[in-house]
Amino acid sequence: MARNKIALIGAGQIGGTLALLAGLKELGDIVLFDVAEGVPEGKALDLAQLSPVEGFDAAFAGASSYDAIAGADVVIVTAGVPRKPGMSRDDLLAINLKVMEQVGAGIRKYAPDAFVICITNPLDAMVWALQRCSGLPPEKVVGMAGVLDSARFRHFLAEEFDVSVEDVTAFVMGGHGDTMVPLVRYSAVGGIPVPDLIRMGWTSEERIADIVQRTRDGGAEIVNLLKSGSAFYAPAAAAIAMAESYLRDKKRVLPVAALLDGEYGLRDIYVGVPAVIGARGVERIVEVELDRSERAMFERSVAAVEGLVEACLKIAPGLGK
Ligand code: A3D
Numbered sequence: 001m002a003r004n005k006i007a008l009i010g011a012g013q014i015g016g017t018l019a020l021l022a023g024l025k026e027l028g029d030i031v032l033f034d035v036a037e038g039v040p041e042g043k044a045l046d047l048a049q050l051s052p053v054e055g056f057d058a059a060f061a062g063a064s065s066y067d068a069i070a071g072a073d074v075v076i077v078t079a080g081v082p083r084k085p086g087m088s089r090d091d092l093l094a095i096n097l098k099v100m101e102q103v104g105a106g107i108r109k110y111a112p113d114a115f116v117i118c119i120t121n122p123l124d125a126m127v128w129a130l131q132r133c134s135g136l137p138p139e140k141v142v143g144m145a146g147v148l149d150s151a152r153f154r155h156f157l158a159e160e161f162d163v164s165v166e167d168v169t170a171f172v173m174g175g176h177g178d179t180m181v182p183l184v185r186y187s188a189v190g191g192i193p194v195p196d197l198i199r200m201g202w203t204s205e206e207r208i209a210d211i212v213q214r215t216r217d218g219g220a221e222i223v224n225l226l227k228s229g230s231a232f233y234a235p236a237a238a239a240i241a242m243a244e245s246y247l248r249d250k251k252r253v254l255p256v257a258a259l260l261d262g263e264y265g266l267r268d269i270y271v272g273v274p275a276v277i278g279a280r281g282v283e284r285i286v287e288v289e290l291d292r293s294e295r296a297m298f299e300r301s302v303a304a305v306e307g308l309v310e311a312c313l314k315i316a317p318g319l320g321k
Pocket of ligand 1: 009010011012013014015033034035036039078079080081082096099102119120121123144145148176229230231232235
């Protein structure tokens with residue numbers, strides 16, 4: 001059986017880490033594409049020289065022309081500009097929207113059968129634009145944010161309870177931004193929901209509220225520490241988990257930005273929801289019951305995403321048409 005082909009559009013901090021992880025997991029042969037001269041080729045060569053040390057087989061290639069991604073099974077998009085300190089994700093909108101138009105056209109022409117994962121910020125608006133510009137079916141175009149946001153939540157909860165991260169499940173819904181919705185009620189340690197752990201005296205409501213806030217600010221905390229650029233290890237790992245679930249038809253239930261078509265009472269909007277990711281892409285969107293306050297947080301988050309999409313349409317009224 002031929003190896004899968006994974007195309008990484010953007011060979012920056014996340015792109016390079018994606019290539020490393022995809023190689024280590026032997027997910028397929030990897031093409032790094034970037035507009036920065038020499039960077040994709042340099043990283044591809046460096047990674048190819050790592051493969052004998054780590055003992056895996058994968059071909060790495062660097063490219064600056066879209067024909068190199070022809071026939072890709074998975075395309076992961078990080079092309080664009082990352083956030084700098086003091087810059088909101090929304091400030092990135094206008095610059096990265098132009099990039100999505102170019103990338104979408106490249107995918108439409110050369111990789112129309114791929115499963116596409118967008119990471120570029122502001123995430124929910126960029127994945128919406130990328131789906132429109134690529135013309136691929138909505139179930140084959142998703143955004144990565146929820147896996148990362150819930151990993152941050154899981155890490156903080158594991159630290160709080162002094163238990164293995166493996167035994168902490170958590171999930172975060174809504175848009176990827178300051179209005180994301182970490183759902184405490186659906187988060188658990190060894191199957192025990194966090195509200196029960198509060199009742200059992202393992203922690204307090206106040207400490208959980210702080211953890212929820214730290215999760216919401218998780219990206220900014222790292223941006224402020226790094227001073228240039230934003231998080232890249234965990235974002236790359238999160239996207240690789242999604243790619244692996246698709247390529248190996250694992251049918252994992254992961255929070256992803258998916259195009260809604262009536263679920264949660266919404267249509268034509270990308271927002272973070274739990275979904276089954278398998279060989280058909282987004283195979284099913286899970287509609288969880290939200291209580292009144294969770295619903296209110298979700299609606300606020302959706303309104304923020306709608307604002308971004310409107311801003312996109314103002315900049316490019318005929319986007320993808
Ligand atoms: P960075 O290291 O700057 O890499 C971006 C790469 O994109 C650079 O190498 C650029 O040369 C390249 N690029 C720019 N324009 C184009 C173009 N038109 N075509 C092809 N390549 C281009 O950034 P990064 O890897 O740290 O982050 C990439 C993106 O991910 C940014 O938009 C971040 O804001 C975003 N991000 C999202 C999350 C989420 O959770 C959603 C987390 C972290 C970062």
